Amino acid sequence: MxxxxxxxxxxxxxxxxxxxxxxxxxxxxxxxxxxxxxxxxxxxxxxxxxxxxxxxxxxxxxxxxxxxxxxxxxxxxxxxxxxxxxxxxTSATAMCLPASVTPRDYFFNEGGRQLPPEDVERVCSLFSKLTSRAFDNKLEKRYHSESLGRYLDEAFAASPLASSVKDAAKIFEWCKRSECTDEASSSLYEVSALQISEYTALPGDFxxxxxxxxxxxxxxxxxxxxxxxxxxxxxxxxxxxxxxxxxxxxxxxxxxxxxxxxxxxxxxxxxxxxxxxxxxxxxxxxxxxxxxxxxxxxxFGTVDKIFLDFGERFWPEDCAGIQLVWEEGPEDQGVYRLMSEGDAWKATWYKKICGFDIVARHPTVLCGWITGREAQYMETLGEKEVGEVCVRLLRSFTGWQVPEPKQVLLSTWWSNPYVKGSxxxxxxxxxxxxxxxxxxxxxxxxxxxxxxxxxxxxxxxxxxxxxxxxxxxxxxxxxxxxxxxxxxxxxxx
Ligand SMILES: Cc1cc2nc3c(=O)[nH]c(=O)nc-3n(C[C@H](O)[C@H](O)[C@H](O)COP(=O)(O)OP(=O)(O)OC[C@H]3O[C@@H](n4cnc5c(N)ncnc54)[C@H](O)[C@@H]3O)c2cc1C
CATH class of the missing domain: 3.50.50.60 (FAD/NAD(P)-binding domain)
Structure with a gap:
């Protein structure tokens, strides 16, 4: 040489x-x-x-x-x-954090009822089909100048599933909230529907x-x-x-x-x-x-993780995640617009938590995901308060005996002065x-x-x-x- x-x-x-x-x-x-x-x-x-x-x-x-x-x-x-x-x-199935919705995810509504997995599966599949259309650059022209959130709302409303599956709209809102994690956005209404196809997913396991x-x-x-x-x-x-x-x-x-x-x-x-x-x-x-x-x-948006170590497992062995479906979520278009005014959204920041997933190699730990301005606000609250809110959510949604966490750990990507987001x-x-x-x-x-x-x-x-x-x-x-x-x-x- x-x-x-x-x-x-x-x-x-x-x-x-x-x-x-x-x-x-x-x-x-x-x-x-x-x-x-x-x-x-x-x-x-x-x-x-x-x-x-x-x-x-x-x-x-x-x-x-x-x-x-x-x-x-x-x-x-x-x-x-x-x-x-x-x-x-090598892949997500090899017991690392659940990457996307699996049949082993338990979805609960605010009333403490577990939603039928087949309903969840049908709505999540539709969501996945609609987002793939955007990622694959196959959107109809009328959506080219729309936000991803608006495109998804319109496409969902046009689907027969919207009226044939109970709670379809609420599950769809959960999907949108979860998609904010991939987009690191406060809301899908701020993400371009057309431009998302510029991101290129490489072949093989994601x-x-x-x-x-x-x-x-x-x-x-x-x-x-x-x-x-x-x-x-x-x-x-x-x-x-x-x-x-x-x-x-x-x-x-x-x-x-x-x-x-x-x-x-x-x-x-x-x-x-x-x-x-x-x-x-x-x-x-x-x-x-x-x-x-x-x-x-x-x-440049914020995605944060909330780790809760309970010291014991209180969820069923086959459960890969506890997902929270709200009656009215922060991603609901009307509500989002309304709450964008002023600071009112801070009172319900926790509605942006998608759910709590199991964590690879940690059988007693759950990880919550939160995005956008709500994640930034969460970073200001501290571990004790965030831990208390999470336990309250887990108890009220599942109805299970949820112990106090032994340790809480928050990522703080927004507060990090050398990163300022995710x-x-x-x-x-x-x-x-x-x-x-x-x-x-x-x-x-x-x-x-x-x-x-x-x-x-x-x-x-x-x-x-x-x-x-x-x-x-x-x-x-x-x-x-x-x-x-x-x-x-x-x-x-
Ligand atoms: C919560 C979270 C989850 C993620 N999950 C995934 C995932 O699963 N898969 C994936 O592919 N990507 C994921 N990402 C994204 C991935 O981590 C980043 O895209 C990647 O690590 C960015 O690398 P970088 O070198 O561009 O920037 P950084 O990693 O941000 O490196 C920049 C460095 O510059 C330093 N710096 C900044 N300003 C100064 C200064 N003035 N003087 C000196 N040093 C400075 C910073 O301290 C930092 O160390 C995730 C990110 C986050 C936050």
Whole structure:
């Protein structure tokens, strides 16, 4: 193998963020022969939205990413497989968190009645059929300018099932609430019906589970490829000065506490949520209008998990989840509109919890899912209050003897100042392709006639992928994409 060009090995690259995008970028650069790579991570440990913890004993709890979505063409799945990190059987059926509705989910209504599984199955199948039509880009033209919520309401109302199955509308509302988890949205009325087809699901099982090391084990593979000293944690980047003409290195990266790094290139992998809040202050000069518009227009919502360890199992052995069907849910169109005014929705924030699923390797733990502004509000309440509300819900919906939880653990992705949410979605009225591309575009571009040094500021991270946004493999691929952009620059010199 020939050695890399000297300019490449001596080029200084700073990577902001040690999530999967940042780690993939750094690892690719180091392997290509870049000897001057520095990863700066604001938090005290790497991983970002990959956050594998062990709060209830030796077995893992994933506060962030849980599954690898898709197999064929998924380099993260290949990496996990190659290193023996997948759970045996690999799929959701191999006893990891239930990925979607299974026949083993128990649905209860507010009156404490369990809904007939066959009714639930029929409504959920219809929901799945209707959403697939949107994902597969097969929507009738009249829905092209609609929100996903409105399209689903209209399509559901036109279905004979709406009147032939008891409680169909309420179960359908549950489906919409559950879909908010995939879309990281407060409501499906803010998600574009047409643009959702831009997201591309890779072939093969959609819910691949990791083994006992969890997602952290995947991040560890990348971390092991970095020489000592490349990763610096507790380094919050506060300012990125670029376009510094006449300087040996056109980029200066400043950290809280005063440390600074001169560089030829910086790869920014901070989440879209962080950029929404900080981009205007972070960059000097400020980013071009198209980039700022993309940051503003793309959606970045919150999805949180509520873990309850009861110390004993009070649900039947065949039960994979307890799902809550409200008489009138937060996703009901009229109610949602009404409650959008003012703060009234805060009084019923818990209506946004879809239900409580069993948790892999933890026979006495349940995990509740909550999204959007209600999740953000939940984060302000604290474990005790949230735990009490959850127990009240579980008791009143099931009528079972539900003990007090021994421990409660909440994810707090919105409150995390370096993430500010969970993942990206395309809002109603926004062109995803255009905005994702604008977000990913490097500054200045490789071919410029101004004489400015090319590729000073590059952007990676899940939000910069046109097809795989929201996912870990999207993040990983964008890290490699930006590293490769730099490799190509130096190889072409
Ligand atoms: C609850 C939840 C569940 C999820 N489930 C799944 C799933 O099952 N499957 C899936 O594929 N995806 C899932 N995801 C999404 C997935 O976790 C992300 O898409 C992916 O991890 C994003 O990686 P990233 O590198 O783009 O960003 P991040 O992981 O956000 O990494 C960015 C890093 O930059 C750091 N940073 C930010 N600002 C600064 C700064 N100023 N200075 C220094 N460092 C900074 C941050 O601290 C962070 O470590 C989930 C996410 C959440 C929150």
């Amino acid at each position: 020939s050695s890399p060009p000297t300019v490449m090995s001596s080029a200084r690259v700073v990577v902001v963020g040690a999530g999967l995008a940042g780690l993939a970028a750094a690892s690719t650069l180091v392997q290509a022969g870049f000897n001057n790579v520095q990863v700066l991570e604001a938090m005290s440990k790497p991983g970002g939205r990959v956050n594998t913890t062990r709060p209830f004993g030796p077995d893992i709890i994933e506060l962030g990413a849980n599954w690898i979505h898709g197999q064929k063409g998924n380099p993260l799945f290949d990496l996990a497989k190659q290193h023996g990190l997948l759970s045996e059987g 819910f691949n589970c990791l083994g006992p090391g969890g997602y952290q084990a995947v991040a560890d593979v990348l971390l092991r490829s970095l020489p000592p000293g490349v990763l610096l944690c507790d380094r919050q980047v506060t300012r990125i000065q670029w376009g510094r003409e006449g300087e040996a290195h056109p980029v200066r990266v400043l950290c809280a506490g005063g440390q600074e790094f001169k560089a030829d290139h910086v790869i920014v992998t901070a989440s879209l949520g962080f950029l929404k809040e900080r981009a205007s202050a972070l960059f000097e000069p400020t980013l071009p209008d198209a980039k700022m518009r993309a940051i503003e227009r793309l959606g 993942y990206t979605f395309i809002p109603h009225g926004v062109s995803g392709v255009r905005e994702h591309k604008a977000l990913a575009a490097p500054l200045p571009p490789a071919a410029t006639h101004t004489g400015a040094k090319p590729l000073q500021v590059l952007f990676a991270g899940e939000a910069t992928h046109v097809k795989f946004y929201t996912t870990t493999h999207g993040a990983y691929i964008t890290g490699i994409r930006e590293a490769q952009r730099l490799i190509d620059l130096y190889v072409d010199l």
